Amino acid sequence: MSADQRQDIPLTVAGRVFSSRLLVGTGKYRDFDETAAAVEASGTELVTVAVRRTNLGQNPDEPNLLDALPTSRYTILPNTAGCYTAKDAVRTCKLARELLDGHNLVKLEVLGDDGTLYPNVVETLKAAETLVNDGFDVMVYTSDDPIVAKELERIGCCAVMPLGSLIGSGHGLLNPATLEIILEHAEVPILVDAGIGTPSDAALAMEMGCAGVLINSAIANARQPVRMAHAMKLAVEAGREAYLAERMPRRASASPSSPFAGRINA
Numbered sequence: 496m497s498a499d500q501r502q503d504i505p506l507t508v509a510g511r512v513f514s515s516r517l518l519v520g521t522g523k524y525r526d527f528d529e530t531a532a533a534v535e536a537s538g539t540e541l542v543t544v545a546v547r548r549t550n551l552g553q554n555p556d557e558p559n560l561l562d563a564l565p566t567s568r569y570t571i572l573p574n575t576a577g578c579y580t581a582k583d584a585v586r587t588c589k590l591a592r593e594l595l596d597g598h599n600l601v602k603l604e605v606l607g608d609d610g611t612l613y614p615n616v617v618e619t620l621k622a623a624e625t626l627v628n629d630g631f632d633v634m635v636y637t638s639d640d641p642i643v644a645k646e647l648e649r650i651g652c653c654a655v656m657p658l659g660s661l662i663g664s665g666h667g668l669l670n671p672a673t674l675e676i677i678l679e680h681a682e683v684p685i686l687v688d689a690g691i692g693t694p695s696d697a698a699l700a701m702e703m704g705c706a707g708v709l710i711n712s713a714i715a716n717a718r719q720p721v722r723m724a725h726a727m728k729l730a731v732e733a734g735r736e737a738y739l740a741e742r743m744p745r746r747a748s749a750s751p752s753s754p755f756a757g758r759i760n761a
């Protein structure tokens with residue numbers, strides 16, 4: 496391997512090493528059995544859970560997601576879905592830390608409104624700073640603004656997660672140009688979070704050099720979620736391989752597959 500070839504180092508987030516680059520959300524499934532089957536088929540090791548919507552032991556009389564997704568097998572990534580202020584998001588992360596015995600890896604998302612679920616970057620920056628200062632390892636959902644992404648990195652977030660498109664929209668990567676700028680300047684892992692609709696979207700994000708992708712709706716809302724989870728696994732792996740292999744250059748003109756020189760009867 497020549498020195499300038501891309502190296503296949505595993506995904507590392509805040510010192511934790513993961514062999515899968517696919518992160519999976521746990522909302523929108525029919526029940527915990529379907530969640531567990533899809534999560535298994537995805538090959539993920541990192542599963543995100545909305546603390547405000549999912550029972551992780553807060554309600555002892557109801558089914559606990561951690562029985563379906565044991566922490567011995569999966570790293571749980573509590574997220575602050577449903578929080579619209581920095582204050583709420585920080586409180587939710589502290590609750591998660593208590594429920595999960597001091598676990599400090601969280602996914603911060605502070606939303607702007609119900610209609611778009613677009614991140615409120617002002618509140619996100621505030622919450623990120625508070626959480627980092629309080630010892631949390633913060634993976635942060637944000638807009639695809641390169642300046643905001645860099646600022647979140649400066650604050651000390653361990654991974655930055657720009658949206659591909661709106662949460663649950665399935666529109667894929669609507670703005671690859673800004674994602675490219677974020678990737679060019681990043682010194683922490685960049686993972687696309689939200690909007691992936693189909694495996695080709697996930698593969699494209701990986702081909703561009705994203706460290707991983709987080710997918711919920713495209714798997715849970717597929718007609719066959721378990722099958723789609725497997726398809727997403729393959730797409731993320733293929734996209735990563737393509738990134739490492741480095742694609743051919745795009746050319747303005749045609750280039751014959753077999754050379755003209757030495758043609759029979761030329």
Ligand SMILES: CC(=O)[C@@H](O)[C@H](O)COP(=O)(O)O
Pocket residue numbers: 519520521522543574576604636661662663664665688689690691709710711712713
């Ligand atoms: C599950 C999660 O944490 C969210 O960030 C979001 O739901 C992911 O987006 P999609 O549902 O569009 O994949």
